Amino acid sequence: MPRTPRLINGKPGIAFELQVTYRCNAVCKFCNRLVGVLPAGDRDMTPEDAREAVRKLRTAPFSIYRCKVTGGEPALNEHLSEILHIFAPIVHGPGRVLTNATRPKHRASVELPPGWRWRRSGLDDMSDMRSGKSYHEPFLISPRDLRIEGEPPCDVLGRCGRVYEKEGFTFCGVAGSLGRLLDIPVHSSEPVLDPDPRVCQHCIHSIHRPIRDGIFEMQRQGHLPAVTPTFAAALNRCNVPQQAQRELLEIDGPETCAPSTCR
Numbered sequence: 001m002p003r004t005p006r007l008i009n010g011k012p013g014i015a016f017e018l019q020v021t022y023r024c025n026a027v028c029k030f031c032n033r034l035v036g037v038l039p040a041g042d043r044d045m046t047p048e049d050a051r052e053a054v055r056k057l058r059t060a061p062f063s064i065y066r067c068k069v070t071g072g073e074p075a076l077n078e079h080l081s082e083i084l085h086i087f088a089p090i091v092h093g094p095g096r097v098l099t100n101a102t103r104p105k106h107r108a109s110v111e112l113p114p115g116w117r118w119r120r121s122g123l124d125d126m127s128d129m130r131s132g133k134s135y136h137e138p139f140l141i142s143p144r145d146l147r148i149e150g151e152p153p154c155d156v157l158g159r160c161g162r163v164y165e166k167e168g169f170t171f172c173g174v175a176g177s178l179g180r181l182l183d184i185p186v187h188s189s190e191p192v193l194d195p196d197p198r199v200c201q202h203c204i205h206s207i208h209r210p211i212r213d214g215i216f217e218m219q220r221q222g223h224l225p226a227v228t229p230t231f232a233a234a235l236n237r238c239n240v241p242q243q244a245q246r247e248l249l250e251i252d253g254p255e256t257c258a259p260s261t262c263r
C-alpha cells in the first residue's frame with residue numbers, strides 16, 4: 001500500500017521521480033525501461049524541460065517530500081547537475097540519484113545539490129554490461145492475459161511516486177515504457193496523480209506481492225511465458241527483433257502465443 005502522505009506547506013507530500021534519460025550503457029535482462037528493446041530516442045531531459053516542470057509543480061495540489069532520479073543511467077544526461085539544481089528547491093526531503101555504478105568518471109563530473117546522494121543499483125558483474133541484476137523480474141506478463149484482476153493502488157505508486165520525464169508528467173515510473181509499448185498515450189503537460197487503468201490492467205505491479213511471486217515462480221518453472229500475448233503483439237508491432245526479445249526478455253518458457261490469440 002502507498003505510504004501515508006504527510007502535509008508539507010498545507011499540501012499532501014508525495015514521492016516523485018525524475019526520469020532524465022532512457023539511454024544506458026548497460027543492457028539488463030528484464031529492464032523495465034526497455035533498454036535494448038526499444039530505441040532510447042531523443043528523450044534526455046533538458047534544463048528548459050526541468051524549469052517548465054518546476055513552474056507547474058509549484059502550483060500543483062501536492063508537495064514533493066522525496067525525489068528519486070532514474071534513467072537509463074542518469075549520469076549519461078550531460079545536463080544532470082543543472083537539472084538537479086533546478087528541482088532541488090521544491091524537494092522537501094531526500095534526493096537520490098540511482099546509478100548502475102559503472103561510470104565513476106561520469107558521476108564525478110556531476111555536482112549534486114546539498115543533501116542529495118547517489119544510490120548504487122549495481123550490475124551483478126560490474127565488468128559485464130549484459131550481466132543484469134539478479135533481482136529483476138519479468139514484467140511483460142499481463143495480468144489481463146492471465147485473467148487476473150489487479151488491485152490498485154499498486155505498491156510502486158507509494159514507493160516511487162509520480163513522474164516527470166521528457167515527454168511530460170505521468171503517473172508512475174513504468175508508465176512511459178508500457179505506454180510506448182502498448183501504444184497508449186500516458187503523458188500530460190500537467191502533473192498526473194491518477195493511474196491509467198488501460199495501462200495498469202497489463203502491469204504486473206497491479207497484482208499484490210504474494211500472487212505476483214507465485215506468477216514469477218510459475219514462469220521460472222516454465223509454466224508461463226516471460227512475455228504474454230498482449231506484450232508479444234506489442235513487441236511485434238514495435239518491430240522489436242526476435243533476437244532482442246529472446247536475449248533480453250529470456251523467452252525460454254513455453255512459446256509466446258501468436259498475437260491473434262490475444263484476448
Ligand code: SF4
Binds near residue numbers: 026028035071100
Ligand atoms: S542499468 Fe538500469 S536502466 Fe540500465 S539496462 Fe540495467 S536496469 Fe535498465
Ligand code: SF4
Binds near residue numbers: 154155157171173
Ligand atoms: S502501470 Fe499502474 S500498476 Fe503498474 S506500476 Fe504504474 S501505477 Fe502501478
